[in-house]
Structure formats: structure tokens, C-alpha cells
Amino acid sequence: MANKLAIIASNGGLFDAYKVFNIATAAAATDTEVAIFFTFEGLNLIHKQAYQQLPMPAGKEHFEQGFKRANVPSIPQLVELAQEMGVKIIACQMTMDVMNLQKEDFIEGIDVGGAVTFLDFAQDAKVTLTF
Helix, strand or coil, X not given: CEEEEEEEECCCCHHHHHHHHHXXXXXXXXXXXXXXXXXXXHHHHHECCHHHCCCCXXXXXXXXXXXXXXXXXXXXXXXXXXXXXXXXXXXXHHHHHHCCCCHHHECCCCEEECHHHHHHHHCCEEEEEEC
């Protein structure tokens, strides 16, 4: 097996984004090849408007101060870092079609592909995670 990490991002909340991009950047920092497949609500994490304003989950507002105090990067900063580190970002074509979204609706530098595109990468990954 290759030194690869395959991540499926199917949820689109703020905490989901931190999980996905924290794991992806940590893995990339250890010379692991990383690809993230964004599908359904997970597309929010790379959508030009949505990823800049992901809401704090209800009842978890106290985390906001903790993020600031711990100097945790914003989601747009983590996305940029992931891209700089070579993390491959794949938006699900089928979900985009269902939601009537175009590649232009998303951040620059993404790939658009179907499940086969992701599976081609993931088939020899050491680890596959879903968030």
C-alpha cells in the first residue's frame, strides 16, 4: 500500500471542516499523499461562499472563544494551507449535478470527478476516513 490517506467529506458543518482539514494537513505534513472527496453537504466545505461562514453548531458557541484563544486558523486558511501542501480536493460531480452547482461555485484549484475518480486514488490508500 502507498503512503496515502483518502478522506470522504459528506457533512458540511464547521466542526466537520476542522476535522477534515486538520487531519488532511497533518497527514500532508508527514509526506502522506492526501485526497479529499467532497459530496453532499460536504461540498459546503469548499463552496466559495459557504466555507467562509460555516455556522457554529447550536449550543457550542463557547468554542468560538476557544478557537480564538488557541489561535486556530479559519477554515479558509486551512483550505489554503491544504492546497499549498498538495492535498487533492475532489468535488463530487453527481452531487453537483443534483444540487445544480458548477465548478465556478467552488474555490479555485479543485478537481471535479465521480466516485470512480476517488476510488482510483483510494484503492491503495493505507487509511480511508469519513467525516
